[in-house]
Structures are given as structure tokens and as C-alpha cells.
Amino acid sequence: MTIPADTKQKAAGRFQVLRLVARNKLALAAVMFLMLVVLCAIFGPWLMGNLIDKPNFRARNMAPFSLAQGWAYVLGADTLGRSLLARLIVGAQNTLGIALFAVFFSMVIGGFLGLIAGYSRGLLSSVILRVADIVMSFPSLLLALIVLFSLGPSVTNLIIVLAVTRIPIYLRTTRAEVLEVRERMFVSAAMALGAGHMRIVFRHIAPIVLPTLVTIGAIDFATVVLAESSLSFLGLGIQAPEFTWGAMVATGRGYLSNAWWIAFWPGLAILLTTLSLNILSNWWRTYADPQQRWRIELARSKKGIPEKRT
């Protein structure tokens, strides 16, 4: 057997995180909702893909909470009689997928530039920082609008724009960490052993910075979902026939007075998704903070705050 001795312990630790999440009702609800959304995103198009562009003229502007046209129309239908439930489920894929790619690319590129800016202290690093400052100080939505309008709205461009506006966050964090890590003993040791710059940066420094980046990426995900929705809502994001929840709200905007549900449901889906993400990242922040962790680890007693464990 070559299983390391600490595997069991690690598995227990992971299990403990789950148990602690389960103890907090809000966090548990958030996890369950997110799992549902992810399942929709993965299997939605396969399950309901044939329903999203099938007009059903008997169901035009059909009000929600009625099963007259079958369960697919329980959330109502839009002006063409397309099932809103099906569109919500299928739309999850684009909504989450675009945000996922944007977060991934901004993390990789921002991390890479941050490694350079932190490790080399030359002209290049100050140019990178200045550009990041410019991108960061200007309202991201405006920048995205201008870029999207010039390059033409498409899914690829949407991902590029969203990634670019988030890069400075990863860049600055990585740089700050690299500045600290590069002074540590093992870097000097690697240098003394004759390791090249590339090897030091990618084999010794990068693995230490990575967990921080992933955490920030998870927290940033909600922001990117909101940004994509805003762009799609303003009409410069995703273009028909493709759609995301943000674009669905935009479609429903014109029918507020006679069919409120067209704009309401997709917006609610966005709200619940970003809210769940934020609840979880808040929970995680408390969990990861050694000074606050006891709040989670101790069961809540009936009399308010339990005694602090030392």
C-alpha cells in the first residue's frame, strides 16, 4: 500500500468541513442551491434543450403557477410561448460557463503577470502595474461596453472583456505575495543550488501563491456573474439566439405591465446564485479566520454566544 499516512486524517478534515456547513442552515441552503444550478448547467441543455426555442402559441404570455400546459410551463411562458422554466434551466449553462471561463482566464493571466511583476523589479513590472492601475480605476462596465461595442458582441469577446477587467485583482494579490515569498529561505536555497529564474518562479513560488488565487477566484465568481448579466442586460453581452439570465431579463423588460414573470424569474435566479456564492464565501472567510472559527465550530447554544473555546 502506498497510501500516505495522513490521507485518512485529510479525508476526515474534509468531512468535517461538510459537517460544519450542514450545521449552518443558510450555508447548507446555499450549497444545495448551487449544486442544483450546477446540475442544471451541466445537464440542462441535454434535458430541456428541445423546449427552449419551441414556440407554443397557446401558451403565449402564460401566467406562472398554472399546469394547464404541462409542468414545463409552471413558471409561465414568454411572448412567443416558450417555457420559462426550460429557458432558465438551459440558460444556467451560458451564465455559469461564461463566468467560469472569465474567472479562469483572469486568474491565469493575472497570476502570471503578477509573478513577473513581483519577481522582476524592472521596467516591465512597473509598466504592468501602471496598466493595472488604469484598468482598475476606471468603471469596469464602461470599459467593457466600449470594448464590446468596438470588437462586436460575441461570447468569446464577452469572456475576454470580463477577464480583462478582473485581471488587476489577481495581479496585485499575486505580486504582493510574491514580494513576500521571494525573500524566504527556500528561494535563496534554490538560488544557491543554481536554479534558473523560470524554475524558481514556477516550481517554488507559484504553488505557494495558487491557493490564495483560487480563493479570490471563488469569491470573485459572483461579481463576474453580475457583470456579465449587466452587460447582457444592456444589450452588448450575449446575442440571440444564445442567451443568459441577464439577457432574459432584458427581453422581459418590455413586457413589464402585462407579463412581469418574463423579467422576474431570471433576475431571481441571478440573485439567488450570487447570494448563495456570497453566503458561502462569507462562511468560508469565518472558517478560515482562526480568530473567528470558534463561532462555527461550536454549536450555537440557546443562550446566544457560546463560551469561547481556548
Added chain:
Amino acid sequence: MAVFGFILRRSAQSLIAVIGLLVLVFFLSRLTGDPAYLYLPLDSSEAQRQAFSEAHGFNDPLYVQFGRYLLGVANLDFGTALSRNRPAMEVALEAFPQTLKLAAIAMSLALTLAIVVGSLAAAKPDSLFDRIASTASLAGASAPDFWVAIVAILVFSVGLGLLPTSGTGTPLHWIMPIFVLTLRPFGLLVQVVRGTMISALASPYVKTARAKGVQRSQIIFRHALRNSLLPVITVAGDLAASLVNGAVVVESIFGWPGIGKLMIDAIIRRDFALIQATVLITAIAIFVLNILIDLLYARLDPRIRFQAK
């Protein structure tokens, strides 16, 4: 005078940033296509389009156009807004105060409310009030503003008929835009205030004050709050830029004649001079704000000095 040196240095840095932004916007906006197709009737001839482009200088090479633009800017001439046939800067400056008023009210409202709610929540962590405040602030920070605006219209205009859907005339017109614009900064700031207040309330000087028998409200609002204000101001400053994001959405939904709506219109109508003028104004406003926040920061915390680095 360290302060003047600081302001000078920061202004120089901001100037470089503004110029970088203008270069970017200038060349990006030229990629969008020929304005001649948008401004002339569909059945106009090729010769007419040529004449139009010639008259507005769109036929020259890009670098010539850019040079001409820079010369104009140096002489405070920002070009003509094609879509309105007026000087671009005049149009932008007209719209700017509308956004500024909206943003200033929303931001002060968000700050005040967040400080009160956040402090009270931190005073009794895990209490009912804290849990309600935390969840509500999380919801505020997570809500898509365009959707909140639409739901507000649905409830208060379509449903109850209480508030007007768009325009600026009466005080009633201000309620929904300000509410929507306040929501996200409020949600984010409550969390920051709550977080810093909890750690401030656990600090030794608060324990000393409590041991001395200082009143609880005085400990919270005088001792702890003053020390927690610094991070709150930093976050509030960062939020100011994103407030412009919110303003774009809110203005376009509520038909508010501010700089955000103007910019979207300008982008869609390929009004290059107007895009540049609005970007310039927004950028300058944000950079001035950043410098002011840094000054305020130093004022609140005497340990911070304007280092010449």
C-alpha cells in the same frame, strides 16, 4: 509642503492614466465602423458618404485624426457631438451634475446607513439583529441592480402607481434611482463595517474602556468606530468607481439624463467625440476623488505620511 508635493505627484500619475485611457478609447471607438452609415439616410449615395466622412475628417489616417484630437484637447476643443450637433464637452458637462447628484446622495446614504447598521450588528454578534442585518446586506450586495430596478418599477409604478417610471421632474422621480443605486454599496459597506467593528471591539483598548465603566454606546461609537473608519473609507473609495457602473444601468432604466446614459447613447450612435468627452470627464472625476480620499485618509490617521517614494 509634503501635501502639495503629494497632490502634484498624484496628479501627474493620474494624468498619465487619463492619457492612456484616452488613447485606448480613441482607437477602440474607431474600430466600431463608419459613422457615415449611421448618420446619413439609408439611400444616400457613396459620394454623399464620402463627403460626410471628408467633412468630419474620418477619411484621414488614424494617427492624423489622433494628432488633431490631441491638438484640440490642448486648446480645450473636444470636438462636436455628431448626434446632437453641439460641442461634445458642453453636452457632457450638462449631464455630469445629474449623475454626480445621484451618486453623491446614494453614497452618503449608503455610508451613513451602513455605519449605523454595521456597528449595531457588530455590537451583538450572532444576535437576531446581526443575523438579519448580515443576510440583508449580503442580499443587497448580491442583487443585480437592473433587476431590482425593474422589480421596483413593477411594484411601485405598475402595481401601486405611486412613483413615476422615468424622468427627473419631481422629488418622487429621485426615490427609485437612489434606492437602487444605494443598495449595493450599502450591502458591501455593512459587511466591512461589521467586520472591522468586531475586531475593534475585541481589542485591548475597548476592554480598558469597558473596565473603566464607559457607557456601551460611547465605546461603540466613539472608541471603536473611529478606528474602524479607515478600511471603511478605503472600500467606499473603491466603490465610487463601481457606483458609475451602477449609474449606467440605473440611468438607462429610469431615463435619467446623466453621464452614464449619455455614454451608452454615444457608444451606440458612434458619436466618437462624445464618447471621448464623457470618458474624460468620468476619469477626471474618479481620479480627483481618489486623491481626495488619500488626503482624507492621512487626515484621519496621523500615522500615514505622504512619503516621497
